[in-house]
Amino acid sequence: MRVVVVGAGIVGAACARELARAGCEVVLLDRGGAAAATTAHGEGNILVSDKEPGPELALAQLSRELWPRVLAEPRARSATTTDGRRHPGEAGVAEWDAKGGIVVATTAAGAAALREFAAAQRSAGVTATELDDAELHAAEPHLTRGHTAAVHYPDDAQVQPAGAATLLLGDALAAGAVLRTGCTVTGPVRAGGRLTAVRTSDGTVAGDAFVNAAGPWAGAVSASLGAPIDVRPRRGEVLVTTPQPPTVFHKVYDADYVGAVASDETAVQTSAVVESTRGGTVLLGSSRRQVGFAEAMPVAVWSAIAAKALRLFPGLAGVPVMRAYGGFRPFVPDHLPVIGADERLPGLWHATGHEGAGIGLSVGTGRIVADLLCGRTPPIDPAPFSPNRSTVAIEEGT
Template identity: 70%
Template structure:
């Protein structure tokens, strides 16, 4: 059994997945979080497990790996016997994942949108993605309340959804069953190094020693890295979601406008919105999405919520009279080249990173964890890990500026 001591910094979906993967493999794992498990970015997402929004390349390969792993991981969770007890700050329950392989439909509502969507889908098919063009009759049968103003549509049967906080809790619970430990309210304040190697992280409760440290702190990863002496250009990018009151069955897949792909891949700091509409098992409809870089400013902006609602109504006009019962927003870990950061930090031995997934962290979590474990153990990796390496220019280029994580809106 591998008893390498690993500290995972961050108990969101990425940290939980990494902790589980390593604990099940026999590592001695301790998870530290500045607040509570799944309490920040993870609890403010939609739970997307998508291949539809990623063009051919390394992120799609990671998404395909994760999509293959999710059912395997969920099956393993279901086979585990329930835990007999939990410490006060440990999560409980694995029944709230709400895995729903509902499939996704991307809809173009303009001629320009169709001209972009169909070649994009063709390139995805060449990369192994199931992407099926839909005629008008098939689209109406699949989504009867969708706008009649559509010019093209593509169905992605492998798109799925989970309840994000529930999924993170289930992964973390399984890690604890395998021997991992969780300590919440433990903020990383600095580094203890010896001979150029990270040997401990400083917290208000004293140093925490380990052989390996994994920075999985999401939007705060840049700040954690800076405190450890190795700046990393991971910044917060904010998004908001509207939640309607429960409705009769209205939306049957994850449906989004073709311009969503462009918003995901843009590096613009100003507000971008695109229509993303899907139902939950409780009957509510989630309306997204927005993207804007405002540092860690967590104020809700009515104009942002209005823009999100307006885009959603273009796809589903019948929602015009529906009541919105709440709205929520959160920060996603943004990297300028839109690729996660996974692997060892060459500047500080003992430090590894698993971050930078922006809004795709839920879906990419289990693949990221698998890749991290394979890299840590020196084995063959399921996919090429080099595009996610830490020392690429997009990650280190602006990171020397200590204000990089809060420069927008500060």
């Protein structure tokens, strides 16, 4: 089977990896450079802590199970290399850090909501342990004492996004996939009502199946192919401090982060998310706002992010911020990824709509796509992610 994957971000790379390793002939197309857009502007979150029981949590749990295996496989193969060359997907580039997460409430209402949320997650198999004051101070000595509850999630982890995507892409290429960059999809070629090729800015590319993994641009790609789905860009920003002595030891965020993720508000939403990197910098997030593909990063958004981060870690007040970056995430109105075959156009598949969770959910998404395309039963039920659901598929003429 020849499969064309549109989008070489981390989700597209994960799909290409699984498909190529399953024996498919894979061509990976990207309008720009590999992992150069949404993936390069993320924090690298691999979270179970922010997802309520349901399909997305099941996908997060699958992905969390797969990530260590995915990281180990290229490392094992590179160790057997006989020509002395380093495999491009060697696991160290991903900077895997199974640091765990701590969710903190700072109000009485927030504490009650956090405890209820954690109890529901525990019923779905998530390890979520409430910390008392002494335990929290031992885990995060620089955290504010003005908290009302804290829950530890040991399964939360972090990767360096571009590095992780490089690993997945290197593995796909090693299995025979071909990458073509600077290649924008412009339209379909159909035969007998089926998608048989895509027209691009660099010629026509034929295939047996086509996976739309274009992230925030997936809506535009699907529309250009005549089967539009409701995937929109939602912008987020992150601040990066100068390197610091060890200050933050887990991914720490305010309990209101979950509400911001699930919000449909078009105006800016901010919540405190604070974590360190292997290089010693501290990442401060997060924001969400629907502004189309506008590139501007208003200082007011940076200020709101910083102010909320300081509520959790007051000691960061004198730390310089050396840069800020922002990017677009694929937003879907019902907040579920879009994974599966499009019934309106045989041959077209989708793997998008993960919004800010794409890094963490990428490997599980790739596994589901490959299983479905190869006629295998996926490890979790893919039905809730169907692109044919009414909240996603856009009827022609609307």
